[in-house]
Amino acid sequence: MRAQIRDEGRFLGGRPLYGYRLVDAGPHPNPMHAKWGRRLQRYDVDPATAPTVRRIFAERLRGCSVSRIAAMLNADGVPCPSQADPGRNRHRDAHGWALTTVQAILANVKYTGRQVWNRQPAHHTPAHLPGPFKTQRWARTASG
Structure with missing residues (x-):
């Protein structure tokens, strides 16, 4: 989990903190998930x-x-x-x-x-x- 956040900037669930928002971070790195249309999200400053x-x-x-x-x-x-x-x-x-x-x-x-x-x-x-x-x-x- 730490590596996914540190290396990929991945969002692992939960509500974004006040002052942040979720933005699209591109297709999922797992090819099967990407094929299903899943996308990654990451935190960004609101x-x-x-x-x-x-x-x-x-x-x-x-x-x-x-x-x-x-x-x-x-x-x-x-x-x-x-x-x-x-x-x-x-x-x-x-x-x-x-x-x-x-x-x-x-x-x-x-x-x-x-x-x-x-x-x-x-x-x-x-x-x-x-x-x-x-x-x-x-x-x-x-x-x-």
Whole structure:
């Protein structure tokens, strides 16, 4: 997976981050998949929302609190993720920037260029023990 992202720039699924969009990256490298018409996708910077992400990180580096950043974005009329792409965010509130939205962007390690794999691995309970047979727990990170 890492090699596919690093060497081919391949998109391996999931929703693109706020500030990015999916673009066509050509035919699939597997000839059979290409024959079926499958194409690759890759991430590209979204010119409409990427400046907002840069601004969020720049304001945080200047020492602004998360609530202050959210208030500034709302005061300037910057569309929140739900307003920027309502079709993809129908389940979200589109009433402006919330503190938790800004926190989520700042806490997402993918914005730093680090890809995280297997964040919730499955732990299977032996069949002879009572309790759930499959549970998922957050994986420990190198920093925590």
